[in-house]
Amino acid sequence: MATVMSDSEILAALDDLPEWHRTGDAIARTVESSTFPDAIALLQEVAAAAEAADHHPDIDVRWRKVTYTLSTHSAGGITELDVKFARKIDALIQNFVSR
Numbered sequence: 001m002a003t004v005m006s007d008s009e010i011l012a013a014l015d016d017l018p019e020w021h022r023t024g025d026a027i028a029r030t031v032e033s034s035t036f037p038d039a040i041a042l043l044q045e046v047a048a049a050a051e052a053a054d055h056h057p058d059i060d061v062r063w064r065k066v067t068y069t070l071s072t073h074s075a076g077g078i079t080e081l082d083v084k085f086a087r088k089i090d091a092l093i094q095n096f097v098s099r
Contacts, residue, residue: 001075002075025071027078036063055085
């Protein structure tokens with residue numbers, strides 16, 4: 001089972017994830033796409049990666065803005081699994097934008 005990170009570990013991890021912020025026992029990032037179909041296309045890529053990793057974010061869609069929220073529910077907070085998947089989401093965003 002994954003171990004919940006300490007506050008200092010979370011702060012250090014967020015230093016390397018500048019688009020992410022802490023929200024309670026989770027980390028979150030909102031991505032604004034140029035169109036609604038682009039927002040959904042990126043969401044589908046994140047969903048496929050989440051399924052492959054068996055680590056599923058909470059996702060909120062508001063027109064062109066999609067918020068990804070990560071927490072390891074079984075551990076009761078933020079773990080290295082969340083940080084690792086946040087990095088994966090960042091890479092997917094970067095690849096999507098550079099197309």
